Amino acid sequence: MSMSLQNIDKIVGREIHLKDIHLEFETGSRNVILGRTMAGKTSLLRIMAGLDRPSKGRILINGRDVTGVSVRKRSVAMVYQLFINYPSLTVYQNIASPLKITGVKKTEIDRRVRETAEMLHIEDLLDRLPAELSGGQQQRIAIARALIKNADLLLMDEPLVNLDYKLREELRNELHGIFSQRQAIVVYTTTEPTEALMLGGNIVVIDEGRVLQTGPTPQVYHNPETLRVAEVFSDPPINYLKGTVQGDTARLGQDIEIPLDGHLKSLPAGNYTFGVRCNHLFLSRIDKEDAEIQTKVELSEISGSETFIHVVYGDSQLVVQEDGIHPRQIGSEISIYVNPCCFFVYDGEKTLVASPSRISIQERLK
Amino acid sequence: MARIELNEIVHSYHRNPKGESDYALKRIHNVWEEGGAYALLGPSGCGKTTLLNIVSGLLTPTRGRVLYDGKDVTELPPEKRNIAQVFQFPVLYDTMTVFDNLAFPLRNRGVEKEETTRRVLEVAEILELTPFLKKRAAGLAADAKQKISLGRGLVRSDVAAILFDEPLTVIDPQMKWHLRRKLKEIHEQLKLTLIYVTHDQVEAMTFADQVAVMFEGEIVQVGSPEDLFENPEHRFVGYFIGSPGMNFLECTIEGNVARVDGAGIVLDDETAAKGRKAKGKLELGIRPTHLEVHDEALDGRAQATVKTVEDLGSYKIVTLVLAHKTLRATLPEEKPVPEGEVWLAFPPKWTRLFADGWLIG
Numbered sequence: 001m002s003m004s005l006q007n008i009d010k011i012v013g014r015e016i017h018l019k020d021i022h023l024e025f026e027t028g029s030r031n032v033i034l035g036r037t038m039a040g041k042t043s044l045l046r047i048m049a050g051l052d053r054p055s056k057g058r059i060l061i062n063g064r065d066v067t068g069v070s071v072r073k074r075s076v077a078m079v080y081q082l083f084i085n086y087p088s089l090t091v092y093q094n095i096a097s098p099l100k101i102t103g104v105k106k107t108e109i110d111r112r113v114r115e116t117a118e119m120l121h122i123e124d125l126l127d128r129l130p131a132e133l134s135g136g137q138q139q140r141i142a143i144a145r146a147l148i149k150n151a152d153l154l155l156m157d158e159p160l161v162n163l164d165y166k167l168r169e170e171l172r173n174e175l176h177g178i179f180s181q182r183q184a185i186v187v188y189t190t191t192e193p194t195e196a197l198m199l200g201g202n203i204v205v206i207d208e209g210r211v212l213q214t215g216p217t218p219q220v221y222h223n224p225e226t227l228r229v230a231e232v233f234s235d236p237p238i239n240y241l242k243g244t245v246q247g248d249t250a251r252l253g254q255d256i257e258i259p260l261d262g263h264l265k266s267l268p269a270g271n272y273t274f275g276v277r278c279n280h281l282f283l284s285r286i287d288k289e290d291a292e293i294q295t296k297v298e299l300s301e302i303s304g305s306e307t308f309i310h311v312v313y314g315d316s317q318l319v320v321q322e323d324g325i326h327p328r329q330i331g332s333e334i335s336i337y338v339n340p341c342c343f344f345v346y347d348g349e350k351t352l353v354a355s356p357s358r359i360s361i362q363e364r365l366k
Numbered sequence: 367m368a369r370i371e372l373n374e375i376v377h378s379y380h381r382n383p384k385g386e387s388d389y390a391l392k393r394i395h396n397v398w399e400e401g402g403a404y405a406l407l408g409p410s411g412c413g414k415t416t417l418l419n420i421v422s423g424l425l426t427p428t429r430g431r432v433l434y435d436g437k438d439v440t441e442l443p444p445e446k447r448n449i450a451q452v453f454q455f456p457v458l459y460d461t462m463t464v465f466d467n468l469a470f471p472l473r474n475r476g477v478e479k480e481e482t483t484r485r486v487l488e489v490a491e492i493l494e495l496t497p498f499l500k501k502r503a504a505g506l507a508a509d510a511k512q513k514i515s516l517g518r519g520l521v522r523s524d525v526a527a528i529l530f531d532e533p534l535t536v537i538d539p540q541m542k543w544h545l546r547r548k549l550k551e552i553h554e555q556l557k558l559t560l561i562y563v564t565h566d567q568v569e570a571m572t573f574a575d576q577v578a579v580m581f582e583g584e585i586v587q588v589g590s591p592e593d594l595f596e597n598p599e600h601r602f603v604g605y606f607i608g609s610p611g612m613n614f615l616e617c618t619i620e621g622n623v624a625r626v627d628g629a630g631i632v633l634d635d636e637t638a639a640k641g642r643k644a645k646g647k648l649e650l651g652i653r654p655t656h657l658e659v660h661d662e663a664l665d666g667r668a669q670a671t672v673k674t675v676e677d678l679g680s681y682k683i684v685t686l687v688l689a690h691k692t693l694r695a696t697l698p699e700e701k702p703v704p705e706g707e708v709w710l711a712f713p714p715k716w717t718r719l720f721a722d723g724w725l726i727g
Contacts, residue, residue, distance in 0.1 A: 218679075358699075
């Protein structure tokens, strides 16, 4: 199956929810829609599902216009943020419910319920009621109910957002495996860059109702075409410094000077924004070309395996990622280092004009 | 401010608890020193909210005592304990101004007008709420509202402790770090006893000097964020802290070597000696960031196969198979990606041994 969204707008009252959406999806593809809260992700899924009608434009499935066709007549399954199950039905009945109304044989229903339950590790819970289960288990039921239909289009609207991060980690891994065995078009929305990268496949970055960039997920991550894409697709958001290029050097912030070579070599004179992700700022010098930046610590944010040090440099806020757990005193002064080969460069229009080469990053930062 | 002591606390929601599984809290014995920043971290269902309710007085434990500065408060209701609480959702009066919201707890207690105004202005300054004092609370963003809830706790000079129950749940991800920083600053300025309950490792470890990790009704470890990461005392801490969590490999000890199915991993003498004496199920533990993946065979390295490599942008997760066991290693973006047959090194400094779930070396 193929699905094509052509020229779609969704306008509610005076608010633009979606504008000029053109997207193509192929059968068996995994697709992530990445965007901040309120970017239009749910609006887009609802239009794909047939739950809402676009204000303008068409949806084609296998070349046939289905724009006005109701969700009931489409082969679609959807999982929502909130765990939606029938409270008075057992887990078994919940998972079986989409097949009951289609008239599938009892023995076939039984086989598929057990198979799907096993896939999601809830085969021991089939006789229980949803209310007796944890949030993670309830969401597994909702996912099983969506999978059992074998719909051509599987839509998942931030399905893991309300779970503990450990459960999220486990389910994400499992979904990855489950999706790869399906023929359906899978469309999955998220606000989290890491989740998008874990799911892989293709990505659609959206913001304020518009598609900013599409492509294979890792490729878009490494080549964000605009500053906005770089912001949305970096967590913490990408660091940036204003800079001026003159001759063969660039001057960044108040006092950082970097030579222009490698991917920066042919930059014409002018004003630019230099972006660098937090894992490319270091606390010690690695290469002789590294520029030093003197900063003051605002906060050490500690995840389980990394420390994110928020620092101020002049009027810029920067974030440095450090492996391991290393709390630091607020207000202390530290030097951070950046290699010129790590900079994304955006022009006055906030469009990408140079992006780092992954090979030179590997060579320089060994 | 107070020192809070939990003395042999046991709690069950059942009237006649029978087995261990009937207890929400199995045995909690813990001290929170005056002026410390603490976190209670654990997955849903681990008992952390039950414990918080016992500290605040919403719940009386089945057994054990709660002491504030040595005084037994076990039977006292929350209003007699001088506790301030900040919940998941902001608790405030929407129709009142920010000033009146902050002044409310003081007016309620009959504090003089001048003193009230002085305290409110002081707290508003700390929380950067001064520009909003005359505004109604209703129109403000979630993070400002949550700051007001916090301010209502801070205005009282007599609070024994401030308890936080997942206070950043409704805050936009981009605003969270700002509030985390605010909480840290407040703690450094005011030296209050702060207890923060959450299932989120980032929140617990960023906020607290000491984190208590809860698992199935017990505190399995109390330690600094570094301790929890580098020296998890229980396998649950190894699993729960860090993404991905620690790798565990069931093993037996022969001399200085840990045998994992066919493969052998060399341990340091001390750890191996402890392992030979230990009883119960032995497991080797190593964090994905400490597991070294090499393309050269050397003495002491174990052969493994690369199953998958996930590119997560700033790092990669490599899934490996070692003697029928799956493990994960993380590699920074700048490191080349290994393929096919590889050799794993387990640096002794980072290789831990667990017996029946508990760290022995």
